[in-house]
Amino acid sequence: MSSFRNASFSPAGSAFLQMRTFALASLGGALEFYDFVIFAFLTKIIAAHFFPLTQADWLRQTETFGLFGAGYLARPLGGLVMAHFGDVSGRKKVFTFSVLLMAVPTLMMGLLPGYDVLGAGAPLILLILRVMQGAAIGGEAPGGWVFVSEHAPPGRAGLAVGLLTGGLTGGILLGSTVILAMHGFMTADEIADHGWRIPFLLGGIFGLGAMVLRRWLDETPVFREMHARAEISDTLPVWILLKRHRRAVLCSMATTWTLTAAIVVLVLMMPPLMQTLHHISPEETMRASLASTLCLTFSVIISGALTDFLPLRRLALLYAGILALGASALYGLAPRWPGTLVEWAAVSGLCCGFVALVPVGMLRAFPPAVRFSGVSLSYNISYAVFGGLTPAMISSLVPQTPLAPALYVSGTALVGLIGLWFSPEE
Structure with missing residues (x-):
């Protein structure tokens, strides 16, 4: 550290x-x-x-x-x-x-x-x-x-x-x-x-x-x-990572899964899901997307700054719970009150502070000599796998329940919490 x-x-x-x-x-x-x-x-x-x-x-x-x-x-x-x-x-x-x-x-x-x-x-x-x-x-x-x-x-x-x-x-x-x-x-x-x-x-x-x-x-x-x-070192950084920092790589991949879920499900997939599931107009969902993104931007700045003063594990516990609540509010409460999607989307964006905890945790997990490679390997493999599979997984779960997106984000919030909790700090 x-x-x-x-x-x-x-x-x-x-x-x-x-x-x-x-x-x-x-x-x-x-x-x-x-x-x-x-x-x-x-x-x-x-x-x-x-x-x-x-x-x-x-x-x-x-x-x-x-x-x-x-x-x-x-x-x-x-x-x-x-x-x-x-x-x-x-x-x-x-x-x-x-x-x-x-x-x-x-x-x-x-x-x-x-x-x-x-x-x-x-x-x-x-x-x-x-x-x-x-x-x-x-x-x-x-x-x-x-x-x-x-x-x-x-x-x-x-x-x-x-x-x-x-x-x-x-x-x-x-x-x-x-x-x-x-x-x-x-x-x-x-x-x-x-x-x-x-x-x-x-x-x-x-x-x-x-x-x-x-x-x-x-x-x-x-x-x-x-x-x-x-x-x-003359040794390839990737070999050093696989030999000495496997725990850091696995924990970083777990937290990146949470990051992809928050971005993809609460921001990028929200407009088409709300249009399909609840017949909300494209104009309304676009305004909601903008509100969510704007609040997300402020939220990650605040949560990132908090890591300079508060323990990362404590923040992970707080923001994992907030993320699950934000997802539940967006997909569970917004459809119940037509015309309030923009407000609930803004709330969900504010609840995405966990996104900034992910890179902070990864940066602390790897020593300087392999830091770039460690963050890149963990982030890109996890993003490629889960970022690509998330839309398909959500689409397959939605016919079972319209709350599937919220349940998915809540599950990944737990995974991310575990990843940050057990992530090493160099």
Whole structure:
């Protein structure tokens, strides 16, 4: 724990430089969630452009979701490779490269001709671009958490992680806002024809700008200290993890499952579930999604800051219970009082503070020499497995009871509590 709280700080400097570091570190992670939202919202239009019109609508949409999922399958491998170089060659180099590897494919998606021009090459190129994005995303969030925690002043690493996590969830808010604005200024035909490209072009430009700005960042003090003391091992970090830190990896994977459940079930899946289960209008569910995301952003900043003052296990017990209550309120009480979905969605977002406890626990579980690799391996494998399986599991359980989403989140909250409770602290 001392390597996380005490050794992991930047030299004396202005608060402005510290905030600049946190802000620049957040940009790439925000792009990750921004891309998730715009691709998900535009799936039907993308399917019409990149697959034969002779196919059934459901088949084209399924194929498009398959391309989207391929990016997530590439996360563990890409994250592990970049984390390896982050532990061996430096955090800054990998952190700058990862946002470039995300920005270029996003920009190219906005420029890529459709099936009518490239034929079968169109979905094939789109698949390659999604895999590139997935590989980059695998190193982005873990790299950001490691970077800001090792730059934070003494006793403020939790706040730094909370601010970065808030930036990540802010990407969902940004993506939703861009889509809503596009629908406000363009007709449905204009969006289907060419307007759908605008969010991808904006995301690509946004990412390239973040890459340029990140060149101003300094290497973390922790890595510089390891390099000066020649503490960088020649052994592959992944082998060190599997040999010496299996408990930390398993506990971190368990807590990441809780993180995916909170984000996917309470924010991303909530609009379609409420529309299908309770016939709430798309406009109302979109407003509820925005309220939930905004409150989630504030909640993770607060809970991250609390880890600098209160024991992590005590906070885990508190926030696991709050998360279960928030999920139950959203899916159990909101349908009983029509017109209150936005309010209950906001409450559920405030109850998601457990999300920020996850990276704090992971960062404390691994020593600096393998910290990047440990966080990346645990986070990406768990996110790829549970993030991909959660929608299918919820869909299969909903016919049994409309409270299935709340029960699922409550179950994962217990898993996350156990993971944080038994997670080691280096």
